[in-house]
Amino acid sequence: MRYWILTDTHFNHKRMIDWGRPKDFEKQLLDNLSATLKTGDILIHLGDVSLGNDARCHKRLTSIQPQVTKILVRGNHDEKSDDWYYKHGWDFVCDSYTLRYKGTQIQFSHMPVRKNDDFWAPHHPIDINIHGHFHGNNHRNGECYKVYDYDFHYDCAPDTNGYSPLLLDDIIAKQRNRPSRKKIVLAGNVQQFEEWLVHIKDSSRKRYVYAADATRIMGMLADEVVVIGTAWERPDYYELLNLAKSRIR
Numbered sequence: 001m002r003y004w005i006l007t008d009t010h011f012n013h014k015r016m017i018d019w020g021r022p023k024d025f026e027k028q029l030l031d032n033l034s035a036t037l038k039t040g041d042i043l044i045h046l047g048d049v050s051l052g053n054d055a056r057c058h059k060r061l062t063s064i065q066p067q068v069t070k071i072l073v074r075g076n077h078d079e080k081s082d083d084w085y086y087k088h089g090w091d092f093v094c095d096s097y098t099l100r101y102k103g104t105q106i107q108f109s110h111m112p113v114r115k116n117d118d119f120w121a122p123h124h125p126i127d128i129n130i131h132g133h134f135h136g137n138n139h140r141n142g143e144c145y146k147v148y149d150y151d152f153h154y155d156c157a158p159d160t161n162g163y164s165p166l167l168l169d170d171i172i173a174k175q176r177n178r179p180s181r182k183k184i185v186l187a188g189n190v191q192q193f194e195e196w197l198v199h200i201k202d203s204s205r206k207r208y209v210y211a212a213d214a215t216r217i218m219g220m221l222a223d224e225v226v227v228i229g230t231a232w233e234r235p236d237y238y239e240l241l242n243l244a245k246s247r248i249r
Contacts, residue, residue: 003101003168004036007046007110007132007156008075011057019135021159028163030060036165037065043165044097046132046156047075047110054080055088062089073097075110075132098126104172106130115152128175129153130168136160151178 009029010016017023037043049072050057062070071092072078072085085093097108107113107126111133116125129152136157154175156166 002038002041003099004041004043004165005046005108005130005156005168005171006033006043006158006165008048008135008158009045009050009061010048010077011050011060012053013051025158025163029158030064032162032164033061034064037068039065039067041065042069042071044071044073044108046073046108046130048077048132049075051077058085058088058090071097073108073110100124101168102172104128106168106172112148112153115149126152128172130156130171132156151175 006029009026011026011029016025022028033043045061049061069091070089071094072090074093074095078085082093095109096113099106099108105124105127107129109129109131112131113126113129115129131153132155134155134157136155136159154171156171158164
């Protein structure tokens, strides 16, 4: 038995393409699920299955491997009754799901939950919150940044994980091996830094990344951001995130 985690499939949601997903993202998700799930596995979907044409979309997802247990943790777009979901292929439906797995206390949720919140697990503190909703930050810049803890939260966005389900064992191992948040050192002076962030434009997604949002994103990755040195070049938004991650020391 293996646990597989998926989130934010957003079937039938055309705006996802405007926000950067490939045109065939639905096919990629379904193909990767079909290649991954085996009899006896457990699939935990962290919400936002589809927007519109729901019966067809849920059937496409839940019928891929009938011998898999399927758990739906509701997202902000999953607004139907529990009975509807049970009739459309789901074995269990909830708003949040807690699991103790190989000595690790895990909280599954759609949006990130606050660390050290006894409401979720009063007897066993949560070690890791595995969540969705952020879409790899491709249009959720700054949401929940005040409570987000890089060492506690784990975003399973398909946008940044090859549109594939993630094996729970791999998530836990990766979280345990993450370097502690320290410092991001970036090149450029403060004025250039601010001006550069304001003017970053990702034309493929037709949106701007503003200075405050980008700074908050990096704040999730490090305790301190230090800007030193010379002029900036202008990579796109995802290059900014990769640069920030690569500069953690």
